[in-house]
Amino acid sequence: MFPLRDENPTSSQPVATLTIIVLCALSWALLQGFGNSQSLAHSLCSFGMIPAKLFALIPKGTRVPVGGDMYCVMEGQRGIYTIISHMFMHGGWFHLIGNMWFLWIFGDNVEDSMGPFRFAIFYILCGLVAAGTQLITDTSSALPMVGASGAIGGVMGGYGRLYPHAKVHTLLILGFLFTTVSMPAYVMLGYWFLLQLIGGIPSLSAAGGGVAFWAHVGGFAAGFVLVTLFRKSR
Secondary structure (H helix, E strand, O other), rough: OOEEEEOOOOOOOOOOHOOOOOOHHHHHHHHHHHHHHHHHHHHHHOOOOOOOOOOOOOOOOEEEEEOOOOOOOOOOOOOOOOHHHHOOOOOOOOHHHHHHHHHHHHHHHHHHHHHHHHHOOOOOOOHHHHHHHHHHOOOOOOOOOOHHHHHHHHHHHHHHHHHOOEEEEEEEEOEEEEEEEEHHHHHHHHHHHHHHHHHHHHHOOOOOOOHHHHHHHHHHHHHHHHHHHHHOOO
């Protein structure tokens, strides 16, 4: 299922949401070279969150493959800053566009309930919880984790808490059949959350890599809980 739009008007402009989208787009252009292999590899190694590096589990100078013929050479620094910087990096065009689309669909309404400043803090906190969840569940992984999806998972969790019955028009793919359906947000978001849990459970006993399912789970749960603290009282 892929959300196309929702029936949930806002009363203000989503300034923070648009700013985050612009920052991710600029990072993709200026730091990741629009996906150029050399720039992409450098950005993954420099700004991606590598659990084993943060916990100093990889000897300095170790070469770690990050996909294709790209690899990272581990340095002495742990790169604590990557806990935040990874939220603005992406692994490809589809990764970037998909994340930004989800943020645009659900972010404007959550921001509307908080205001831009509170939303920005809420977004970063959800991203930090998402990163922490992934670190705990995949401590020894040497692969860089990049993407805004953990923080966006928090936005989706907040949306589900605030607007469970808002209608979301969704693209439904059934084999070769493509159709659109309108469903309550709690159905669409609940299904998405269930998929993350199902995808994450096998990764607990497997080698790190692929989709950071537990970051999505942690971010969603954080957003679902924290949104009541950040939304406006009225």
